[in-house]
Amino acid sequence: MKFLTSVALLATAAVAAPSDKLFNLKTSGASNSTHNDLYLTVGRGVVPDPLNSEAVFSGVAANRAATFYFANSTIYWNAHSSAPYALDLINVDGVRKERAQISVDPTHGSKGFSITPEGVKGPSETWEGWLWCPVDAEAGQFFPNLHFLNKNVQEPAVPAGCDKINLQAVPRS
Numbered sequence: 076m077k078f079l080t081s082v083a084l085l086a087t088a089a090v091a092a093p094s095d096k097l098f099n100l101k102t103s104g105a106s107n108s109t110h111n112d113l114y115l116t117v118g119r120g121v122v123p124d125p126l127n128s129e130a131v132f133s134g135v136a137a138n139r140a141a142t143f144y145f146a147n148s149t150i151y152w153n154a155h156s157s158a159p160y161a162l163d164l165i166n167v168d169g170v171r172k173e174r175a176q177i178s179v180d181p182t183h184g185s186k187g188f189s190i191t192p193e194g195v196k197g198p199s200e201t202w203e204g205w206l207w208c209p210v211d212a213e214a215g216q217f218f219p220n221l222h223f224l225n226k227n228v229q230e231p232a233v234p235a236g237c238d239k240i241n242l243q244a245v246p247r248s
């Protein structure tokens with residue numbers, strides 16, 4: 076009897092733990108190959124920093140990339156704190172190139188993501204593809220940032236300086 080109870084508890088714990096489902100987000104499919112195989116991380120620099128919520132390509136190696144998990148159509152950042160931070164798409168009316176950030180407000184984040192063989196896709200009402208966009212120091216972006224195309228604004232197809240990318244969810248290194 077005792078033996079059976081332990082086994083059942085173990086099985087429940089294994090399903091609940093997100094650690095076996097952690098992934099990194101890595102770029103692919105860019106027309107400029109220097110924008111491929113870049114890992115997403117969080118913060119303003121190469122050290123992950125939950126107080127600075129930029130989603131950046133700072134050139135870190137796979138083993139220092141941010142790790143994420145997927146639940147309830149939201150992409151959560153596994154931030155090594157008890158608070159769940161999540162990927163947030165910032166919608167600004169009438170702007171084609173919009174920002175992706177990691178929500179500063181724990182538990183909040185965008186819904187409507189899916190993970191497909193072509194990579195992570197955003198909410199179908201607004202999202203029309205991911206963008207690698209260059210450093211924009213005036214906007215406080217000191218590394219290339221993750222942006223996305225708003226499908227409700229038609230022009231320009233790809234904003235100047237940005238490159239269309241896919242974001243692949245690859246098992247954590």
Ligand SMILES: *[C@@H]1O[C@H](CO)[C@@H](O)[C@H](O)[C@H]1NC(C)=O
Binds near residue numbers: 107108109110
């Ligand atoms: C490719 O991207 C790099 C880094 O962003 C840039 O320096 C280079 O000019 C780009 N090449 C082309 C052909 O656009």
Ligand SMILES: *[C@@H]1O[C@H](CO)[C@@H](O)[C@H](O)[C@H]1NC(C)=O
Binds near residue numbers: 146
């Ligand atoms: C997903 O939603 C369920 C039901 O609302 C909730 O119990 C669970 O905590 C959510 N998962 C995450 C990771 O937020």
